[in-house]
Amino acid sequence: MFKITLLPGDGIGPEVTAGAVRVLQAVQKCTGVEITMQEALFGGCAYDKTGTPLPEETLRLCLEGDAVLLGAVGGPRWDNLPVHLRPERGALLPLRKELGVFANLRPSLIFPSLADASTLKREVVDGLDLMVVRELTGGIYFGKKQREDLPEGGYRVVETLEYTTGEIERVARVAFELARKRRCKLTSVDKANVLESSRLWREVVSGLAAEYPDVELNHMLVDNCAMQLVRNPKQFDVLLTENMFGDILSDQASQLTGSIGMLPSASLGGKVGLFEPIHGSAPDIAGKDIANPIASILSVAMMLRYSFNLEEEAALVERAVSAVLEEGYRTTDIMQPGMRRVSTGEMAELIAGKI
Amino acid sequence: MFKITLLPGDGIGPEVTAGAVRVLQAVQKCTGVEITMQEALFGGCAYDKTGTPLPEETLRLCLEGDAVLLGAVGGPRWDNLPVHLRPERGALLPLRKELGVFANLRPSLIFPSLADASTLKREVVDGLDLMVVRELTGGIYFGKKQREDLPEGGYRVVETLEYTTGEIERVARVAFELARKRRCKLTSVDKANVLESSRLWREVVSGLAAEYPDVELNHMLVDNCAMQLVRNPKQFDVLLTENMFGDILSDQASQLTGSIGMLPSASLGGKVGLFEPIHGSAPDIAGKDIANPIASILSVAMMLRYSFNLEEEAALVERAVSAVLEEGYRTTDIMQPGMRRVSTGEMAELIAGKI
Ligand SMILES: CC(C)[C@H](C(=O)O)[C@@H](O)C(=O)O
Ligand SMILES: CC(C)[C@H](C(=O)O)[C@@H](O)C(=O)O
Numbered sequence: 001m002f003k004i005t006l007l008p009g010d011g012i013g014p015e016v017t018a019g020a021v022r023v024l025q026a027v028q029k030c031t032g033v034e035i036t037m038q039e040a041l042f043g044g045c046a047y048d049k050t051g052t053p054l055p056e057e058t059l060r061l062c063l064e065g066d067a068v069l070l071g072a073v074g075g076p077r078w079d080n081l082p083v084h085l086r087p088e089r090g091a092l093l094p095l096r097k098e099l100g101v102f103a104n105l106r107p108s109l110i111f112p113s114l115a116d117a118s119t120l121k122r123e124v125v126d127g128l129d130l131m132v133v134r135e136l137t138g139g140i141y142f143g144k145k146q147r148e149d150l151p152e153g154g155y156r157v158v159e160t161l162e163y164t165t166g167e168i169e170r171v172a173r174v175a176f177e178l179a180r181k182r183r184c185k186l187t188s189v190d191k192a193n194v195l196e197s198s199r200l201w202r203e204v205v206s207g208l209a210a211e212y213p214d215v216e217l218n219h220m221l222v223d224n225c226a227m228q229l230v231r232n233p234k235q236f237d238v239l240l241t242e243n244m245f246g247d248i249l250s251d252q253a254s255q256l257t258g259s260i261g262m263l264p265s266a267s268l269g270g271k272v273g274l275f276e277p278i279h280g281s282a283p284d285i286a287g288k289d290i291a292n293p294i295a296s297i298l299s300v301a302m303m304l305r306y307s308f309n310l311e312e313e314a315a316l317v318e319r320a321v322s323a324v325l326e327e328g329y330r331t332t333d334i335m336q337p338g339m340r341r342v343s344t345g346e347m348a349e350l351i352a353g354k355i
Numbered sequence: 356m357f358k359i360t361l362l363p364g365d366g367i368g369p370e371v372t373a374g375a376v377r378v379l380q381a382v383q384k385c386t387g388v389e390i391t392m393q394e395a396l397f398g399g400c401a402y403d404k405t406g407t408p409l410p411e412e413t414l415r416l417c418l419e420g421d422a423v424l425l426g427a428v429g430g431p432r433w434d435n436l437p438v439h440l441r442p443e444r445g446a447l448l449p450l451r452k453e454l455g456v457f458a459n460l461r462p463s464l465i466f467p468s469l470a471d472a473s474t475l476k477r478e479v480v481d482g483l484d485l486m487v488v489r490e491l492t493g494g495i496y497f498g499k500k501q502r503e504d505l506p507e508g509g510y511r512v513v514e515t516l517e518y519t520t521g522e523i524e525r526v527a528r529v530a531f532e533l534a535r536k537r538r539c540k541l542t543s544v545d546k547a548n549v550l551e552s553s554r555l556w557r558e559v560v561s562g563l564a565a566e567y568p569d570v571e572l573n574h575m576l577v578d579n580c581a582m583q584l585v586r587n588p589k590q591f592d593v594l595l596t597e598n599m600f601g602d603i604l605s606d607q608a609s610q611l612t613g614s615i616g617m618l619p620s621a622s623l624g625g626k627v628g629l630f631e632p633i634h635g636s637a638p639d640i641a642g643k644d645i646a647n648p649i650a651s652i653l654s655v656a657m658m659l660r661y662s663f664n665l666e667e668e669a670a671l672v673e674r675a676v677s678a679v680l681e682e683g684y685r686t687t688d689i690m691q692p693g694m695r696r697v698s699t700g701e702m703a704e705l706i707a708g709k710i
Binding site: 074083086088089093119120121124140141143145146147150152153154155156157158159160161162163164165166169191193194195196197199200222223224226227228229230231232244245247248249250251252254255256258260 | 429438441443444448474475476479495496498500501502505507508509510511512513514515516517518519520521524546548549550551552554555577578579581582583584585586587599600602603604605606607609610611613615
């Protein structure tokens with residue numbers, strides 16, 4: 001019996017999460033897996049109702065459950081609040097920290113039926129299947145931040161980037177293990193020619209290599225990696241990065257597919273995993289029943305695989321998504337000539353129907 | 356009378372710099388501009404000969420001249436030296452700091468005859484012409500770096516990212532001025548939803564906007580920018596970034612062209628400007644007379660324009676490059692079927708001949 005906490009959040013979050021719930025119900029019915037779900041307030045909507053974007057009750061529910069399914073948070077409405085009340089620094093970052101999810105997995109995968117959606121030439125991205133493993137609870141995101149007045153006027157901001165051997169080792173192990181289940185190639189990204197933290201990063205990752213002789217490890221500077229993702233992204237299998245580099249490179253990698261409405265993510269390492277689409281809250285299309293629920297549905301697949309160890313059920317969901325795409329159904333964001341346009345709800349229903 | 360200090364450096368640095376010197380000589384002969392050049396040791400080769408990658412004599416020559424033309428530095432031979440002796444942290448970063456070149460200009464430009472070299476679809480990059488203005492002497496590159504032993508074994512690294520109002524303002528002004536001479540669009544990149552330095556960055560840049568009412572300013576988060584550079588790079592005119600973000604995004608942007616052997620850079624703000632190709636030292640092809648000298652030649656054009664204020668002469672060099680490309684001459688890195696392959700020296704000669 002698995003307990004899932006739902007945090008639909010803001011913008012299109014509630015719609016896509018509803019789609020994912022529909023699919024979870026189908027999985028439950030067909031496979032007998034027992035799942036309970038409860039919803040909690042999180043993000044801008046939580047601020048509006050309770051005065052804080054991460055209510056204690058929400059955090060308690062998340063920590064008590066087995067996994068968290070998050071929709072999306074944020075929007076212009078909350079952009080001018082003091083920093084600690086905004087969805088990002090007031091809710092998302094503290095949630096990651098509290099859950100202890102130090103390993104963020106972001107697949108970048110091209111569905112054959114959508115290869116033309118990429119802005120890259122077909123031969124460059126066709127068959128692309130890489131996974132970014134991003135450290136998620138350290139680095140400059142969680143360092144000290146201070147702003148001081150200068151005597152001559154203006155300010156100086158000083159923030160710190162911190163990493164310990166232990167923090168690097170645990171996320172590197174996740175990446176090695178994952179590479180082992182995939183194509184056995186691991187690229188560790190850093191800026192070792194400039195940053196001391198990157199030198200430690202490289203030392204620690206290299207030190208683990210002997211324990212994973214079956215995994216081919218190489219190191220790449222972050223600026224070169226940003227180039228290689230444009231030049232030849234198919235050279236990569238698993239990419240391992242610290243927090244900020246991973247934020248940038250995983251977004252770059254996801255856009256290579258041309259259809260980020262399709263891409264899920266998993267944040268692991270604590271007792272409770274956190275699963276969410278990589279797309280944002282898209283306030284401009286919220287409430288119109290046109291958002292693509294597939295990223296959220298594939299986040300459910302990652303939850304089944306990584307939190308519940310239900311590989312069969314995860315694959316079931318993924319096959320259902322592929323089948324519906326192959327039959328020509330498309331939400332607006334991935335619409336192509338000759339295909340059939342469906343709403344958020346219809347897409348979720350079609351996928352649930354295949355399960 | 357302009358005094359140029361040449362720092363050919365390592366790998367292909369000397370070859371491409373020789374090509375640029377050839378073109379400078381042609382400019383001198385045809386326009387009557389008076390130029391003197393003197394060469395100095397810098398990088399790995401300087402370490403080999405003098406025990407330090409940035410000899411005092413070199414720094415003195417650079418500071419006494421009007422501009423510095425750098426080839427490239429670094430290579431596997433020097434990768435295992437202690438950090439302060441390596442070409443990057445021992446020479447390149449100190450040189451930037453000593454020259455006070457806080458504004459790094461990196462154009463990303465597609466030559467019509469080379470549009471097919473991009474891995475992106477032609478319509479996505481055709482006519483691409485953006486300029487990254489990267490802060491070059493601050494941020495985490497020049498913060499404190501310390502490594503401490505942990506009681507339980509292993510290390511903690513703490514480094515600082517620092518910015519002051521003044522540091523942000525001066526580089527932002529360069530970007531606004533540049534936008535004004537181009538298409539009047541400025542995109543300032545930051546991570547204001549997480550970093551305090553980015554919040555200061557956004558405040559300072561916004562505060563300047565009133566002084567440049569003709570420039571359309573917008574702010575973009577760095578992760579979104581990495582996506583937008585893949586999705587629709589032609590939306591950009593000038594991109595303004597702090598040091599580390601600029602390192603990553605400018606390399607990503609340059610690779611969009613598919614021919615980074617073509618791209619120059621200028622580092623400005625001090626008394627003496629620093630000009631260099633964005634490509635590296637490419638030790639694997641060094642000494643073979645096959646490297647592309649065009650990035651170095653176009654760096655000379657930037658020098659003529661930005662350090663010497665010789666717009667006509669700069670344009671002359673740029674037109675010479677375009678003309679030779681249109682006639683079908685190509686170095687190996689940009690070779691296409693039906694074109695004529697030439698060596699480094701031949702390419703430089705052809706371009707000099709057009710002047
Ligand atoms: C919203 C923001 C704080 C967040 C991050 O930078 O981690 C987002 O960009 C992401 O990647 O999940
Ligand atoms: C070599 C390295 C220190 C340098 C940097 O990071 O600035 C290089 O990548 C660049 O962009 O000029």
